[in-house]
Amino acid sequence: xRAVQIDPLLGDAHASLALTRFWYDWNxxxxxxxxxxxxxxxxxxxxxxxxxxxxxxxxGQFEEASAQQKLAEDLDPLSLIIAMNAADPYYxxxxxxxxxEHLKRVLSRDRHFFPAYYNLGRAYALGxxxxxxxxxxxxxxxxxxxxxxxxxIAYVHARLGRVAEARKIxxxxxxxxxxxxxxxxxxxxxxxxxxxIEKALDLLERGFDEKSFWMIYLKADPIYDSLRNHxxxxxxxxxxxxxxxxx
Numbered sequence: 248x249r250a251v252q253i254d255p256l257l258g259d260a261h262a263s264l265a266l267t268r269f270w271y272d273w274n275x276x277x278x279x280x281x282x283x284x285x286x287x288x289x290x291x292x293x294x295x296x297x298x299x300x301x302x303x304x305x306x307g308q309f310e311e312a313s314a315q316q317k318l319a320e321d322l323d324p325l326s327l328i329i330a331m332n333a334a335d336p337y338y339x340x341x342x343x344x345x346x347x348e349h350l351k352r353v354l355s356r357d358r359h360f361f362p363a364y365y366n367l368g369r370a371y372a373l374g375x376x377x378x379x380x381x382x383x384x385x386x387x388x389x390x391x392x393x394x395x396x397x398x399x400i401a402y403v404h405a406r407l408g409r410v411a412e413a414r415k416i417x418x419x420x421x422x423x424x425x426x427x428x429x430x431x432x433x434x435x436x437x438x439x440x441x442x443x444i445e446k447a448l449d450l451l452e453r454g455f456d457e458k459s460f461w462m463i464y465l466k467a468d469p470i471y472d473s474l475r476n477h478x479x480x481x482x483x484x485x486x487x488x489x490x491x492x493x494x
Contacts, residue, residue, distance in 0.1 A: 258289025266298050269305075270460055275490050278302055293323035297332055305467050306490065309336040327353060331363045338366070339467045343374030361390035368399060373469050377403045394423070398433045402470075405440030413441060430454060432461035436470060448479045455483060462487065 250260035265281030268274045282299040285292065296319035303312035313336045319329045330353050337346035350367040354360060368383030380403045384396040401416035417437045420429060435450035454462050465471055465480075466489045474480040 256288055258285045258287075258292055258295065261285035261288060262292060262295035262298060265295075265302075269298070269302050270463065271458065273458075273463065273487060275306070275488070291322055293319045293326065293329060296322065297326075297329050300332065301335070304335050304339045305463050307339070307467055309340045312336045312339075327357055327360050328362070330356070331360070331366060334366060334370070338370050338373070339469070341373075341469050343370045346370040347374070359390055361387045364390065365396055365399075368396070368403075369470075372399060372403050372406070377407050394420070395433070398436050401437040402440035405437065405442075410441065413437060417441075430459045430461050431457065432459050432464075439470065439473065444474065444477065448474065448477065448483075451483060452479070455486060 248264065250257055251264060254260070261281050262285035265278050265285055268281060269278035272278075279302065282295065282302060285295045286299065289295065296315045300312040300315035300319065303309070303315060313333070316329070316333045316336065319326075320333060323329055331350065334346045334349040334353070337343070337349065347367060347370045350363050350370065353363045354367070364383045364387035368380045368387060371377070371380035371383060381400055384400045384403070388394070388396040388400075397416055397420055401413040401420075404410075404416070405413035417434070420434060420437070423429060424434070431450040431453040435447040435454070438444075438447040438450065451462070451465070453459075465484060465487060471480070
């Protein structure tokens with residue numbers, strides 16, 4: 248806000264403000280307005296196109312997201328993050344095969360780019376190729392040194408009927424959560440895999456109360472498709488107040 252006060256025509260500042268409104272404030276209309284203003288002021292800012300594409304994916308506007316992603320790639324063809332995110336419109340629109348093919352091409356450019364392994368894992372998982380999904384998540388974990396892939400690994404084990412393996416990972420994560428912050432929606436994914444819908448919804452409601460970043464994906468992410476007709480999930484969606492399709 249201070250940067251915008253100093254220079255109202257600074258496109259970079261409007262893009263960062265838009266991202267904050269999007270990720271953390273959940274002020275969808277202001278985020279949209281700030282993204283569009285940013286791109287009017289600085290149309291050659293690749294990150295702004297990339298971030299706006301992420302916003303459009305969350306809103307379910309996949310064709311528009313693809314168009315913005317293409318502009319970002321044209322402006323910064325060497326960015327692996329931008330290249331990787333071009334698979335998102337496929338993933339969020341449930342087109343897992345083209346998402347997988349695109350992410351493989353990204354990894355052919357850099358075999359150590361761990362975020363692409365994570366995204367490849369989720370595309371395999373939602374497409375039903377669970378063994379491949381586990382391999383991709385494990386590779387992401389090895390390369391990143393992060394525990395972030397643990398929850399989706401547990402989800403996939405649960406979907407394969409390996410309940411003991413899933414519950415062991417769940418126990419480890421819940422123990423970790425006693426001393427380190429773990430976003431409730433990440434744990435909710437494991438309970439979804441285990442078929443414990445009420446516990447998953449408990450955690451998503453906690454995520455709402457804690458303003459967890461992961462809540463922005465409730466509208467678009469296919470991981471939540473099994474919950475969409477549940478009254479508690481509908482209530483959460485109402486509280487998040489995503490724009491209607493017409494708007």
